[in-house]
Amino acid sequence: MIYFDNAATSWPKPPGVAEAMTRFLEQVGANPGRAAHRRAVESGRIVYGAREAVAELFNAPDPLRVVWGKNVTEALNLALCGLLRPGDHVVTSSTEHNSMMRPLRALEREGVEVTVVQCTPQGQLDPAGVAAAIRPNTRLVALNHASNVVGTLLPAAEVGAICRQRDVLLLVDAAQTGGAYPVDVQANQIDLLAFTGHKSLGGPMGTGGLIVGGRVDEAQLEPLMRGGTGSRSEHELQPDFMPDRYESGTPNVVGLAGLAVGVRWLLARGVDAIRAHEVALARALIAGLQAIPAVIVYGTLDAGLQTATVAFNVAGMAPSEAGLRLDDEYGIMCRVGLHCAPAAHKTIGTFPGGTVRFGLGAFNSMDEVEVALAAVRELAGEVQ
Amino acid sequence: MTAGKYTVILLYATSHAIRAEKLLKQASIPPKMIPVPRHLSSSCGVCIRIARADREAAQQVLQQAGMEIEGLYDISPRAAGKPGRQA
Structure with a gap:
């Protein structure tokens, strides 16, 4: 086979991933960030340890700006739907996955302007084409880092430099590159990095997230969902701080236990x-x-x-x-x-x-x- | 003079508390995660209890790491659980 x-x-997953998940289910099992008993705290440590591992992998300076979600699709939806308002303009490429294209086309119907920069038949993107597409109302450039169809890498660093120069945010979909190709949010000047755990990060399905860079103002990035966070329980309004603003409900700790081991394996290798x-x-x-x-x-x-x-x-x-x-x-x-x-x-x-x-x-x-x-x-x- | 007396550090979220716990351990300041005492906040999360003697050092460690502290409270042992039990 x-x-x-x-x-x-x-598949397969790195050694230790399944064991970490089994250990969580058999020996920890508690809800993180709600109670304060020993197993709840241990569960919280597992979630935080996974944040640190992912932050290290992508060279993100602050583990608390790693926001968990169930996959890259959720992360892209959070970034796109959370940030873009009617009248905003967004630039993307012609090799995007539907996880990018479908939210963008839905936003377009609500008044967001979308420009799709054409890639070559080999799937390559000319950064100059992105620069030429930027307008005064451009809020975001949103690109895959590599095509899931043909594998072609897009020039994230070059586009990152253009975005900084033009004061536009850069969202990168690292579904295909995370763990398989170096992705450095600082060196590549990526403001929002959407990643998934179940591909080259070596984790299980149901893990992924969005790294929110320092140039992104959380007040301008609306959460996809609101709910219980274990923090500010006296308030009926969603917390405004990271990462709780974007992490409502009990997270996939069993998955994150496995993801942390997968990413640590990657870092060691x-x-x-x-x-x-x-x-x-x-x-x-x-x-x-x-x-x-x-x-x-x-x-x-x-x-x-x-x-x-x-x-x-x-x-x-x-x-x-x-x-x-x-x-x-x-x-x-x-x-x-x-x-x-x-x-x-x-x-x-x-x-x-x-x-x-x-x-x-x-x-x-x-x-x-x-x-x-x-x-x-x-x-x-x-x-x- | 401060033996048996505690300071409680409140952070904004559990993930912040876990990070603070790690930073304090690295700085050889023993932290204990406890439920947030009801009279301090109605948060249902955790906070960090340290010896009162470590208060200034702990504050410095967390601030140097760029962590925002929601509150620092000196509390009586009764409100802070049995002394000596570490997670």
């Missing part, structure tokens, strides 16, 4: 080392696929310019059929179709048919790449 669906959810491993795999995969005459590979075809997510098609074979046969006949699990990102597929020219996506991760090996290439060769040979 070969698991090549890491761009959706990473080093994101650079993981990146080097994934680049080597992606390079071999891209080269191997390109060598098959009936296979079309999308993107920059340069592993250094993308994540280890590789999109391709077998000429004359629908992606759905390729995916089914890879699973049934070869035990290779991947994802086919549109990947919740119609804009990105339109950009690379694969809408509405879609592609086959091999999403490689830290635990994949060169042997698995070789086996998968042999499988694709066989499939492609049949349609010649």
